[in-house]
Amino acid sequence: MQSAWPLLDLLARENPGEIVLLSTTTATGRETAFRLADGLFGEHLYYPWDVPRIVRRSLDRIRPKGYIVMETEIWPVMLMELKKRSIPAFLANGRFSERTARNVRKRPAFWRQAYDLFSLLLVRSAADRDFLADLGVPEEKLRVTGDCKVDALLLRKRATDLSPVRKVVAGKGPVFVAGSTHQGEESIALAAFRKVRERIPQARLVIAPRHPERSGDVLEAASRTAEAALLSQTEGPGGASWDILVIDRIGVLFDLYGVSDGAFIGGSLVDKGGQNIMEPAAFGIPFSHGPFMRDFVESAGELGKLGAATLVQTDAEMAAHWERCLDQNEQEKARLGSAAYFQAVGGAAKATLDEIRREMTKK
Structure with missing residues (x-):
C-alpha cells in the first residue's frame, strides 16, 4: 500500500476522470489505504479468492481496462483469465528478496510461466530485472523504473504535521533517536548515550523498539541510565518528564526523525537485515546504521557515499557519530547528500505510469 500510494496520487491528478478500483488482502491494508490515500480511488474491495469461478465473476462485474499489482503479489488464476x-x-515496483528468490528457484518453470502472463514487469532495480531475465522471462517485458516507496516517503513528508512531536521533545538539549531497535541494540544505544552525556549533559535520547510490546523491558533498562518514561506517560497535563523517552506505540517514529538532531537505525547491529534508512534521510538528518543492511544494501551504500549515512559497530562509534551530528558541517553534508539521493532515485511512480500508459495505447 505504501508503494501504491504515489501511483494513486498521480492517477488522481493526471487522470481525474478515470475510476480506480483498489483492492487489499487484509484489514490492515484496507486501513492503511484509507489513511494514506482516501479520496484517491473510487472504491475499495478485498481481493477476490484466486479460484476460477470467483475470478471470472469478478472480472465480469468490474470489466477493467487494465490491472496493476504491487511488488510480489502473484495470482496465477487472475493472470490467466486476464490474458484470455x-x-x-x-507488475509495479517488482522486488525480489533473497527469500522470494529462493522460493522461485524451487519451481522455476511454474514461475517463469506466471511472470510471462504479465504485459510488463516494472521492477525496482537492475538486480530485480536480471533475476527475472535469468529465470527466462522475455527481456522486452522488463523495465527498471525505481522504487515507488521513495516517492511515498516524500509524499508522507509533505503531508506530515510535526507540531505534535515537537511538543513531545520540547525542551533544552539535543535529541537523538534510536529507531526500530531490536533486542540487543538498546543496550548499545544506552551505552552510547551515557558516553554522550559525559560531554553533553543536556542530551536526550528517544528509543523506538521495532516491536512496541517490548517497550516495558526497554523502559526498565533505560531507567538504569537516566530518567526515563514511556511516550504514553508523557501525554496530557502533568505528563512525566524524561531524559530517555521509550516509544510504546506505532506510527510516530517517522515524525520523530523530523525533529531529531541525529539517529541510529536498528535491525542493523543484530542480523535483521536493517530497517528503513530512507525515513531519516527524507528529513535530511545525519544517521548511522550497523553492518547488517542486506535489505537496504544499495540505499545504504549510496547514502554513505553522499555523506548522509555512517556505519557504526560499537557504542563508542555510535556516541562519536551522535556528537558529530551537532556539527553544522555534518548537518549540511547530510542534508545535501540526502537531497541528492532522492533527486537521483525519485520519480519511480511517474516512470511506472508512463510505461503502463505506453503499453496500453498499443492495445
Whole structure:
C-alpha cells in the first residue's frame, strides 16, 4: 500500500476522470489505504479468492481496462483469465528478496510461466530485472523504473504535521533517536548515550523498539541510565518528564526523525537485515546504521557515499557519530547528500505510469 500510494496520487491528478478500483488482502491494508490515500480511488474491495469461478465473476462485474499489482503479489488464476480476455496486466515496483528468490528457484518453470502472463514487469532495480531475465522471462517485458516507496516517503513528508512531536521533545538539549531497535541494540544505544552525556549533559535520547510490546523491558533498562518514561506517560497535563523517552506505540517514529538532531537505525547491529534508512534521510538528518543492511544494501551504500549515512559497530562509534551530528558541517553534508539521493532515485511512480500508459495505447 505504501508503494501504491504515489501511483494513486498521480492517477488522481493526471487522470481525474478515470475510476480506480483498489483492492487489499487484509484489514490492515484496507486501513492503511484509507489513511494514506482516501479520496484517491473510487472504491475499495478485498481481493477476490484466486479460484476460477470467483475470478471470472469478478472480472465480469468490474470489466477493467487494465490491472496493476504491487511488488510480489502473484495470482496465477487472475493472470490467466486476464490474458484470455486481452486485458493488460502489470507488475509495479517488482522486488525480489533473497527469500522470494529462493522460493522461485524451487519451481522455476511454474514461475517463469506466471511472470510471462504479465504485459510488463516494472521492477525496482537492475538486480530485480536480471533475476527475472535469468529465470527466462522475455527481456522486452522488463523495465527498471525505481522504487515507488521513495516517492511515498516524500509524499508522507509533505503531508506530515510535526507540531505534535515537537511538543513531545520540547525542551533544552539535543535529541537523538534510536529507531526500530531490536533486542540487543538498546543496550548499545544506552551505552552510547551515557558516553554522550559525559560531554553533553543536556542530551536526550528517544528509543523506538521495532516491536512496541517490548517497550516495558526497554523502559526498565533505560531507567538504569537516566530518567526515563514511556511516550504514553508523557501525554496530557502533568505528563512525566524524561531524559530517555521509550516509544510504546506505532506510527510516530517517522515524525520523530523530523525533529531529531541525529539517529541510529536498528535491525542493523543484530542480523535483521536493517530497517528503513530512507525515513531519516527524507528529513535530511545525519544517521548511522550497523553492518547488517542486506535489505537496504544499495540505499545504504549510496547514502554513505553522499555523506548522509555512517556505519557504526560499537557504542563508542555510535556516541562519536551522535556528537558529530551537532556539527553544522555534518548537518549540511547530510542534508545535501540526502537531497541528492532522492533527486537521483525519485520519480519511480511517474516512470511506472508512463510505461503502463505506453503499453496500453498499443492495445
